Amino acid sequence: MGLTENVKGLSEIDELCVQTIRFLSMEAVQEANSGHPGMPMGMAGAAYHLWMNHMRFNPKNPNWMNRDRFVLSAGHGSMLLYSLLYLTGFDLSLVDLKNFRQWGSRTPGHPEFGHTAGVEATTGPLGQGLTNAVGMAIAEKYLADRYNKEDFPVFDYNIYSIAGDGCLQEGITSEASSLAGHLGLDNLIVIYDDNHITIDGDTSLSFTEDVAKRYEAYGWYVQEVDGDGNNIQGLQKALENAKAQSDGPSLIKFRSLIGHGSPKHQGKESAHGAPLGEDEIKVIKEKFGWEPGEAFVVPQQVLDHMQKKATDDGQALEKEYNEMFARYAQKYPELAKEIEDALAGRLPVNVEDLLPDFEAGSSLATRKASGAILNAMMPSLPLVLGGSADLTPSNNTLFKGAEDFQKDNPGGRYIRYGVREHAMGAVMNGISLSGLLKPYGGTFLVFSDYMRPAIRVAALSNYPTIFLFTHDSIGLGEDGPTHQPVEHIASLRAIPNLKVFRPADANETAYAWKYMLEHNDGPMTIALTRQGLPVLDQDKYGSAKQAEKGAYVLVEQDNPDVLLLATGSEVQLALGAAATLANEGIKAQVVSMPCWELFEQQDQAYKEKVLPPSVTARVGVEAGVDNGWWKYLGTGCEFVGMSTFGASAPAKECFANFGITGQAVTEAAKKVLNK
Secondary structure, X not given: OOOOOOOEOOOHHHHHHHHHHHXXXXXXXXXXXXXXXXXXXXXXXXXXXXXXXOOOOOOOOOOOOOOOXXXXXXXXXXXXXXXXXXXXXXXXXXXXXXXXXXXXXXXXXXOOOOOXXXXXXXXXXXXXXXXXXXXXXXXXXXXXXXXXXXXXXXXXXXXXXXXEHHHHHOHHHHHXXXXXXHHOOOOEEEEEEEOOEEOOEEHHHOOOOOHHHHHHHHOOEEEEEOOOOOEHHHHHHHXXXXXXXXXXXXXXXXXXXXXXXXXXXXXXXXXXXXXXXXXXXXXXXXXXXXXXXXXXXXXXXXXXXXXXXXHHHHHHHHHHHHHHHHHHHHHOHHHHHHHHHHHOOOOOOOHHHHOOOOOOOOEEEHHHHHHHHHHHHHHHOOOEEEEEOOOHHHHOOOOOOOOEOEOOEOOXXXXXXXXXXXXXXXXXXXXXXXXXXXXXXEEEHHHHHHHHHHHHHHHHHOXXXXXXXXXXXXXXXXXXXXXXXXXXXXXXXXXXXXXXXOOOOHHHHHXXXXXXXXXXXXXXXXXXXXXXXXXXXXHHHOOHHHHHHOOEEEEOOOOOOEEEEEOHHHHHHHHHHHHHHHHOOOOEEEEEOOOHHHHHOOOHHHHHHHOOOOOOOEEEEOOOOOOOOHHHHOOOOEEEOOOOOOOOOOHHHHHHHOOOOHHHHHHHHHHHOOO
């Protein structure tokens, strides 16, 4: 097996390893007849050098706490990552590579967190990965500030990411990169795969800005490595410089050739997103002195070199680290226990003991109740980080005693995200990926649209991120339809694996927070009111703790005539209607449904107790569109809510003019009862 194109900075065995990565990548794409071969072929040398000579990790323990993190932001190049994972000894086999993009495979088309050992983040939607990396860097800075002591670098890992032109064109990376520069995240190093190619053709079709100058303006340390993907000596120097500097994050602009080595496709858009073809693969392998016939050939010397070095180095690093941590635990037992509890998912306190009391009958917006809850809990939860996208006074997200997380104060627990909703969502996901920290961040519910891709990725990946939304309906009033969410609750409920809370009062809000903090099985959202709501009398209506079951009965009836189902601020309308109906001899059972997803998890007996199947006369009440409601209502029932956009007027006038009133609920109940 001959070698023909040694690159600068690589030995013969290094070059053989790089070629193996290239060939595995293009052959897996060919086998699947689907995928993206060009990027892995162009970046094989750079990624190999980064993994083998700079990153600290242990393939036998992918979750080692102090490992360096690698995020393939250009997630379409997933075969580059899978090849590296296999060759360095992670729990991934050659069979897995052969099953690339197939049903049940551990090598899906784009990397998925929790699905494949060694994958640090779900990537593919361009820009999400780089933005996750910013969150990871924030997490490391906070953890290092809290736990590191002299001679005890408990947290000192770096975050590396490979991003492409597509990532840097996305608006989310502009938001996140600006924030990262402001925060001086010198533990973040991004290699920009500058291959000048997009799906449509040369990047000059739409992308002629000076990326280096843009990132310098963000406050990043920028270096450029010229060449055609083979200048590993230049990359080596750039990586050493990046790790040594302490002013801010680093961008290494690395010129590469997409489809490197392909006579037909090298440097062309045709290399991006389609198999190269068996004939072309044979030509490429012959060019590099390989036998052209057999696919998925891995020279034994490659496995011996990569797996042995990565495993030996990684196990030695972790062993040394564990010995250091044992000494740390002896000297700082409380801090060590805090870390160990967090890794096990244990909170340092019983959250329910911290929940504030709210006076029944008083009026309080649920956003303000949420603020009071955070004030009561957050001082006792040092591994929960808060923040807002420049709406802190409106979201009530700042808690008593909070300090801002800043470049000169990485121990701050409150992050000022600025007007960057999309970045906030994905940065929080990156913080969640630390495995130790839980973030929440606030904005208006209507702007959940701006961060929806990050919410969706969190749901797909089970990130325990808390998305806090206020101003949850036409109840925000005068700002008008541009700011009044009518379809947003329904659209969030449509995302699988996302729990959506819309509490009816301060006490339901408290138990929603309790649930969100105690559970790490996926992302949560909570939608809160701007307007005041009455605090329900729990002696009269039952404990709000039942909100943790997703839905519960507030007014129970034997053999009810009609069910009134409501969420959030509209629960009070259902209660008023029930009282009116009672005066007319009609028995209405009122159900508060703060979290449909939790209700669906309850056993059938409980569900039928709350929503007796024999009672088919039902009315749903919510100041939003009716999408999703009909699974609880059924044929012949009524919905009181929105079917249009809102209007600019005081909240009470909006509710009255759009017909979301107690009287409307009463009339709807009579209609379904034909009375």
